[in-house]
Structures are given as structure tokens and as C-alpha cells.
Amino acid sequence: MHMKQTRKHHIGSLFVLVLICVFAVSILAVLLTGAESYRRLTERDRTSYSRRTAAQYLSTKIRQGDVAGMVMTDSFDSAVSEDGIGAQPASGDTLFLEEIIDGTPYYTRIYCCDGYIRELFSSADAELAPEDGEKILEVQSLWFSYEPTGRVTVEITDADGTATRLLLALRSGEGAAS
Amino acid sequence: MRSKAPLAVMEQLVMLLVFALSAALCLQVFVFSSQTSRRNEARDRAMLEAQNAAEALKSGSSNYFSEMSASVNGNVGYLIAYNANWQPVPADSSGIAYTLTTVETDSGLVYLWTAEVQVCTANGDQLAVLSVAGQNTGEVAYHG
Numbered sequence: 001m002h003m004k005q006t007r008k009h010h011i012g013s014l015f016v017l018v019l020i021c022v023f024a025v026s027i028l029a030v031l032l033t034g035a036e037s038y039r040r041l042t043e044r045d046r047t048s049y050s051r052r053t054a055a056q057y058l059s060t061k062i063r064q065g066d067v068a069g070m071v072m073t074d075s076f077d078s079a080v081s082e083d084g085i086g087a088q089p090a091s092g093d094t095l096f097l098e099e100i101i102d103g104t105p106y107y108t109r110i111y112c113c114d115g116y117i118r119e120l121f122s123s124a125d126a127e128l129a130p131e132d133g134e135k136i137l138e139v140q141s142l143w144f145s146y147e148p149t150g151r152v153t154v155e156i157t158d159a160d161g162t163a164t165r166l167l168l169a170l171r172s173g174e175g176a177a178s
Numbered sequence: 179m180r181s182k183a184p185l186a187v188m189e190q191l192v193m194l195l196v197f198a199l200s201a202a203l204c205l206q207v208f209v210f211s212s213q214t215s216r217r218n219e220a221r222d223r224a225m226l227e228a229q230n231a232a233e234a235l236k237s238g239s240s241n242y243f244s245e246m247s248a249s250v251n252g253n254v255g256y257l258i259a260y261n262a263n264w265q266p267v268p269a270d271s272s273g274i275a276y277t278l279t280t281v282e283t284d285s286g287l288v289y290l291w292t293a294e295v296q297v298c299t300a301n302g303d304q305l306a307v308l309s310v311a312g313q314n315t316g317e318v319a320y321h322g
Contacts, residue, residue: 012184019190023197030201037208041215048222055226151237167230169237 047160054117054137054156055166058095061110061119062152065097068172071152072096073144076111076130091145095154109133112142115159217305220276223264224297224305227278231258231295232310235280255280255293274300289314 065071074092094111109120111130118133143155150170157163234242243256249269251257261267262275269277278297285292291314297306 012187016186016190019187019194023190023194026194026197026201030204034204034208037212041211044215044219048219052222052226147239147241149237149239149241151234151239151242164226165230166226167233167242169233 047158047162050137050139050158051156051162051164054139054158055154055164057117057136058110058154058156058166059168061097061108062095062168062170065099065108066170066172067098070098071146071170071172072098073146073152076109076113091143093141093143095144110142112139115140117142220299221305224276224278225308227258227260227264227276228295228297228306228308231256231278231280232308235293235295235310236312238312251279251281254282276300276305283309285311 062071073095076094078092078094094109097108097110099106099108105124107122107124109118109122111118111120111133113130113133115138117136117139118130119136120128120130120133122128138159140157140159140161141155142157144152145155146152150172152168152170154166154168155163156166230242234240243258246258246266247268248256248258248266256279257269258278259267259269259271259274260276260278261273264276267274276297276299278295281294281296283292283294290311292309292311295306295308295310296304298304
């Protein structure tokens with residue numbers, strides 16, 4: 001009789017223990033699900049933010065510098081003369097926005113170097129390296145191209161490798177990129 | 179002496195029940211936040227595509243629409259179909275997740291063209307809408 005009671009008592013304790021384990025596992029599962037959900041959410045938001053910010057930054061810079069003949073695309077180290085960057089190629093890894101200050105041409109170069117969009121403002125004859133530019137935003141690559149109709153296309157590959165295409169019709173028209 | 183095990187079991191069962199209810203609510207919130215985040219990401223992307231289409235309309239060139247495999251949407255605009263990764267696909271292909279349509283609208287003025295760019299999911303859920311307008315002179319006209 002006493003042995004039967006002891007066994008019952010042991011089974012009861014074991015059941016309580018099993019329930020505690022089930023409870024602990026459930027808590028862990030919910031916590032892990034929550035953490036995973038939050039991680040995916042922040043990652044998605046970060047990617048969206050990065051894509052949107054890069055597109056808006058480039059769009060704003062081009063709009064600000066949208067003056068006929070002052071928006072150009074070329075390679076960073078293209079020979080910049082006092083008369084401009086010469087023959088306009090159809091595409092390049094650097095966007096040039098020209099400004100004339102006191103009769104001297106200055107360029108804002110926007111390009112990608114060491115995984116960052118960079119911006120560099122200098123006079124036409126300044127000898128500067130791509131590393132000298134100000135870091136703006138993390139991306140993998142940037143590519144600019146233009147059509148004689150005044151259409152500028154920017155290909156942005158963000159840090160995650162997702163490519164985004166941004167299209168801008170220059171308000172200054174066909175002369176903008178000639 | 180009576181065992182206290184049944185009481186402990188009852189306590190544990192009540193605890194599990196309360197926890198199950200809370201967990202169900204939490205999971206519901208997780209799923210909802212994930213859906214909202216996905217929708218926001220799609221809206222972001224949709225707005226970018228709508229802006230691109232609006233800029234293409236403003237430039238007066240149909241090259242962009244040709245590059246994006248756009249089909250003519252009746253006689254009033256273009257239709258671009260995208261797959262789930264926002265890659266343009268032909269409008270008659272399978273696996274279309276999003277569509278962009280441009281529709282010419284009546285500005286009521288002779289020298290002004292207006293159009294509406296709309297991006298929707300395959301289910302017809304609207305993600306982004308943009309109104310575009312431009313001067314209707316010479317080549318800078320709406321080529322819908």
C-alpha cells in the first residue's frame with residue numbers, strides 16, 4: 001500500500017516536471033520566433049531605407065545641378081579640362097555636376113569607392129584621389145548613363161547586392177548632357 | 179499525508195493555458211508586423227518604379243517602356259508587368275506579381291497633358307499612384 005502511494009507520488013512529480021519542461025520549451029520557441037521575426041523586419045527596413053536614401057540622394061543632387069551642359073557622366077579620372085570634361089561618353093562610374101564660381105569651373109563628383117557612395121567637390125584642376133571623397137552611404141556599385149534626350153539612368157547596387165534603377169529626365173533638356 | 183502533486187499539476191496547467199493565450203497573441207503580432215513590413219517594402223519599390231515611369235513620360239521618349247517590355251495599355255498608356263523580384267516580364271507571362279499602368283487623363287487644357295501612373299499587386303491591391311503633367315508642345319508630348 002505504501003509502495004503504491006510512493007509510486008503515485010513519483011509519477012505526479014514527474015508529470016509536473018514534464019509540464020515545466022513543456023512550459024520552458026514553449027517560452028523559448030516564442031522568444032526565438034519573436035527574435036527571428038524582429039531580425040527579418042529590421043533587415044528588410046534597413047535594405048528599404050538604404051535603397052530609398054541612395055535613390056533620393058542621387059535624385060536630389062541631379063535636380064540641384066540640373067543646368068544645361070553641367071550634368072555629365074564619365075570615369076573618375078577622366079581628364080577634366082578648363083572647358084569641361086570633353087567628349088561626353090554615354091556612361092561612366094562618376095557623375096559630374098559642374099558649377100562656375102568666379103569664372104572658374106568646379107565639379108561635384110559622385111561615385112562609388114570602397115563600398116561607399118562618395119561625394120567630392122573640387123576645382124577642375126585639383127588632383128584628388130577617389131579615396132578623398134566624403135562617404136555618404138554604403139553601396140556595392142554605381143553606374144551612370146545618359147541619353148541625348150536628356151535622360152539620366154543610375155544603376156545602384158546596394159550592400160546586399162540588390163540592383164535598383166533610377167531614371168531622371170533632366171529638366172534642362174537635351175543640352176544638359178552635351 | 180496527502181501528496182501536493184495534483185495541486186502543482188493544476189498550477190502548471192493554468193500557467194500553460196495563460197501562456198498559450200499570450201503566445202497566440204504574440205505570434206499574431208509577429209505575423210502582422212511581418213506583413214506590414216513586406217507591404218511597406220513593396221510600396222517603397224512601387225513608388226520608385228512609378229517615379230521612373232513618370233520621368234520617362236516627362237522625357238517624352240518611349241525607350242524606357244521598350245526596355246521594360248511594356249505593352250500598350252489600350253490606346254491610353256503603357257503596362258509594365260513585374261515578377262516578385264521586381265524584374266520586368268512580358269505582360270502575358272506567368273508569375274506576374276506587380277503591374278504598373280500609365281493612363282492618359284484629361285487635363286482640360288490644350289497645352290497640358292496629364293497622366294496617372296499606378297502600381298498594383300497582381301490581386302489589384304494599389305501600392306502607389308502618381309499624377310504626372312507636362313507641357314504639350316512639339317515632341318514633348320505624352321506618347322501613350
